[in-house]
Amino acid sequence: MKKLISLVLAGIMTFSLAACGQNATDNQTTAQNAQTTQSNEAQTAAAADSTQSTAEPMELTMYFPVSVGGGPDALIDALCAQYHEENPNITIKPVYAGSYADTRTKVQAAIKGGNTPDLAIMFSIDLYSLLAMDAIADINSFCTTDADKEWLNGFYEGFMMNSRDGETTYGIPWQRSTIVLYYNKDAFREAGLDPEKAPSTWEEMKEYAKQLTKADGSRYGIEIPSDGYAYWMLQTFCTQQSGFNLMNDTGTEVYYNDDRTAKGLSFWKSLAEDGSMPSGIVAWATTPSDFIEGKTAMMYHTTGNLTNVKKNAAFDFGVAMLPADETPGSPTGGGNFYIFKGVSPERQQAAFEFIKWMTDDERVAQWSIDTGYVATRPSAYETERMKAYAEEFPYCLVARDQLEYGYAELSTYNQAEVQKAIDDAISYVMTDQKDVKSALDEAQTTAENILKAYK
Amino acid sequence: MDIKYSAVKAPMRGRVHHSVHLGRILVYGVMFLLLTVSLIPLVWVVRTAFIPRELTLDLTAVAWPTLENFRRVLAAAPFGKYYGNTIFIVVGVLVVQFVLITLAGYAFARIDFYGSKALFVLFLSQLMIAPEVLILPNYSMMAKWGLTDTKIGIMLPFFASAMGTLIVRQTIKTIPYELEEAAKMDGANLFQILWKVYVPLLKPAYISFGMISASFQWNNFLWPLVMTDSVEKRPLSLGLAMFAMSYETGMQWSDVSAATVLVCAPLLILFFVFQRQFMESFMHSGIK
Numbered sequence: 001m002k003k004l005i006s007l008v009l010a011g012i013m014t015f016s017l018a019a020c021g022q023n024a025t026d027n028q029t030t031a032q033n034a035q036t037t038q039s040n041e042a043q044t045a046a047a048a049d050s051t052q053s054t055a056e057p058m059e060l061t062m063y064f065p066v067s068v069g070g071g072p073d074a075l076i077d078a079l080c081a082q083y084h085e086e087n088p089n090i091t092i093k094p095v096y097a098g099s100y101a102d103t104r105t106k107v108q109a110a111i112k113g114g115n116t117p118d119l120a121i122m123f124s125i126d127l128y129s130l131l132a133m134d135a136i137a138d139i140n141s142f143c144t145t146d147a148d149k150e151w152l153n154g155f156y157e158g159f160m161m162n163s164r165d166g167e168t169t170y171g172i173p174w175q176r177s178t179i180v181l182y183y184n185k186d187a188f189r190e191a192g193l194d195p196e197k198a199p200s201t202w203e204e205m206k207e208y209a210k211q212l213t214k215a216d217g218s219r220y221g222i223e224i225p226s227d228g229y230a231y232w233m234l235q236t237f238c239t240q241q242s243g244f245n246l247m248n249d250t251g252t253e254v255y256y257n258d259d260r261t262a263k264g265l266s267f268w269k270s271l272a273e274d275g276s277m278p279s280g281i282v283a284w285a286t287t288p289s290d291f292i293e294g295k296t297a298m299m300y301h302t303t304g305n306l307t308n309v310k311k312n313a314a315f316d317f318g319v320a321m322l323p324a325d326e327t328p329g330s331p332t333g334g335g336n337f338y339i340f341k342g343v344s345p346e347r348q349q350a351a352f353e354f355i356k357w358m359t360d361d362e363r364v365a366q367w368s369i370d371t372g373y374v375a376t377r378p379s380a381y382e383t384e385r386m387k388a389y390a391e392e393f394p395y396c397l398v399a400r401d402q403l404e405y406g407y408a409e410l411s412t413y414n415q416a417e418v419q420k421a422i423d424d425a426i427s428y429v430m431t432d433q434k435d436v437k438s439a440l441d442e443a444q445t446t447a448e449n450i451l452k453a454y455k
Numbered sequence: 456m457d458i459k460y461s462a463v464k465a466p467m468r469g470r471v472h473h474s475v476h477l478g479r480i481l482v483y484g485v486m487f488l489l490l491t492v493s494l495i496p497l498v499w500v501v502r503t504a505f506i507p508r509e510l511t512l513d514l515t516a517v518a519w520p521t522l523e524n525f526r527r528v529l530a531a532a533p534f535g536k537y538y539g540n541t542i543f544i545v546v547g548v549l550v551v552q553f554v555l556i557t558l559a560g561y562a563f564a565r566i567d568f569y570g571s572k573a574l575f576v577l578f579l580s581q582l583m584i585a586p587e588v589l590i591l592p593n594y595s596m597m598a599k600w601g602l603t604d605t606k607i608g609i610m611l612p613f614f615a616s617a618m619g620t621l622i623v624r625q626t627i628k629t630i631p632y633e634l635e636e637a638a639k640m641d642g643a644n645l646f647q648i649l650w651k652v653y654v655p656l657l658k659p660a661y662i663s664f665g666m667i668s669a670s671f672q673w674n675n676f677l678w679p680l681v682m683t684d685s686v687e688k689r690p691l692s693l694g695l696a697m698f699a700m701s702y703e704t705g706m707q708w709s710d711v712s713a714a715t716v717l718v719c720a721p722l723l724i725l726f727f728v729f730q731r732q733f734m735e736s737f738m739h740s741g742i743k
Binding site: 073095097102105106109110112114159203292308 | 509531590591595597598599603608675678680681684685693695696707
């Protein structure tokens with residue numbers, strides 16, 4: 001008996017150790033796995049739920065994640081309260097749901113438990129996971145009037161790419177971002193470079209980065225993060241080759257071992273080989289701090305960091321579109337509004353009206369100014385408040401200009417695993433464990449095996 | 456936690472080999488090193504919480520401590536409500552757990568019923584299952600009972616603790632059976648035996664399990680997040696997350712640190728108070 005117990009205990013210890021190590025990825029994969037097996041149950045739950053009566057006044061529940069600092073939760077609360085004032089019949093109950101991954105878990109649990117929320121803000125790349133659960137409603141079907149259709153066509157195409165499956169729209173862009181180049185003008189001056197001219201091509205960037213690197217190791221030329229959002233960074237180098245992207249637009253195919261992917265990854269890696277980027281993995285979370293402290297002269301990071309850098313950098317800095325290869329290009333990122341199946345049509349319609357209200361030009365502009373997310377509609381940049389803000393802080397327009405070359409973020413069925421395949425390949429290459437070709441071939445095989453089920 | 460653990464353990468080892476001076480110096484050296492390494496994050500967090508925001512990244516900066524970070528964090532979320540909820544959940548879960556693990560632990564240790572050993576092993580298998588895996592099924596069950604968005608719904612899945620039962624059972628096994636027999640001779644019934652003989656002797660076990668359980672509930676994040684929709688029902692860990700989740704932009708270190716100090720200070724203080732009993736009970740129950 002004693003032996004048995006000690007055996008059990010030993011088992012537990014190993015298990016919990018392993019669990020600690022990969023908690024973050026675990027959550028994701030667990031959630032992902034759960035998802036595929038649950039689409040059926042979700043349907044049943046949805047059917048049961050739609051019988052819910054909808055007596056006026058209505059209270060809609062909206063789940064939302066927070067993944068930037070600066071208290072966007074308070075802004076969301078305020079917007080919902082304002083909507084209620086203007087539409088006394090409708091109350092929007094905003095429910096903070098953690099990170100994007102937590103929000104996905106919460107939404108899945110709620111759907112399975114028959115408590116489907118009316119709407120949610122979720123990661124744009126959760127699209128195919130939500131489709132696999134048959135959880136989200138087609139937005140096109142709500143756009144009945146010409147005004148509605150015009151509204152729907154008024155978003156940046158770069159953002160809509162992650163909001164559609166083929167021709168059907170499922171998400172409405174809200175808290176969206178893209179990648180830009182931040183550079184330290186003081187460092188440029190010191191290295192004898194023109195501080196008003198950011199590198200505009202790959203060759204220029206490579207050259208500048210070499211010149212900006214200090215031999216004593218106190219400053220690198222550039223940092224491009226290669227953990228967490230590694231696939232996102234790789235996508236910049238891919239889309240800059242005349243818009244080549246890592247996947248098709250129905251989430252069923254990836255092109256990890258394409259020559260252009262290899263070319264992009266090799267170029268990225270070459271920056272480290274030059275010694276102008278730290279070798280090994282560059283961490284997403286500390287890259288902005290490195291930049292602010294002057295440990296790197298340039299960085300690739302999300303526009304969501306603009307306010308942070310602006311507030312904390314003690315030096316003169318610049319923001320520019322990413323250097324181009326054949327063309328400029330950057331993937332977009334961030335969160336969309338989704339409306340759920342399994343609630344009554346009246347509630348869905350009310351949710352739709354609320355989303356339309358939220359994405360009104362003036363509000364989109366204000367949200368962008370307050371949070372640093374990119375305004376999702378070109379017309380928002382025509383509003384007075386946005387013009388005034390741009391005058392005071394012209395760098396907020398860089399992301400807008402780049403959106404002309406915006407592409408979809410990697411989004412496929414079984415997202416977590418397909419994404420992990422390419423992330424792993426990137427870290428193998430960055431840490432010199434595999435060469436570019438074999439790492440990408442392996443990633444492609446892994447991804448194809450996972451995606452087989454969805455063809 | 457590890458720090459204190461080794462700090463208490465090592466002097467005992469020292470006593471065993473007290474003729475070997477060099478060994479002792481070595482042991483203390485390693486201990487000191489471990490202590491420093493484990494203290495660095497704590498010291499950094501406390502420093503960052505109290506230092507003015509603009510000096511956060513400058514490690515050499517010296518400044519008067521400020522409460523500005525705390526003021527900002529406290530204004531941004533209803534921490535009072537969160538504290539209340541967390542304490543309610545932690546205490547509520549503990550009380551029920553103590554009752555249940557005492558009864559179950561006694562049954563598994565002393566009552567010889569058919570299949571008791573198999574049942575015990577089955578019960579222990581609960582320890583093998585990561586709580587995250589159970590979120591979806593547990594939520595469905597709570598939804599069926601209408602307990603979503605309630606505090607009782609957050610607490611319910613943790614009432615029957617395999618770990619607590621294991622600790623109590625093992626402790627009871629070390630208590631001489633004669634004590635129970637003597638009480639029986641004096642005419643005590645089962646509940647009197649439990650209450651008067653075992654419960655006082657189980658105190659170290661309660662404290663060690665209580666610490667584990669309280670810190671788990673205190674830190675529990677995903678389950679309460681999934682279960683609750685309204686701010687009034689949410690615990691402290693969710694309040695902290697609001698500040699710690701700015702992954703997309705890089706951290707606002709001063710806010711995160713201030714919130715972290717707010718959240719873990721009570722637990723740390725509690726630990727310092729109970730530290731001695733905690734260590735002793737760990738040695739008694741033989742879980743290392």
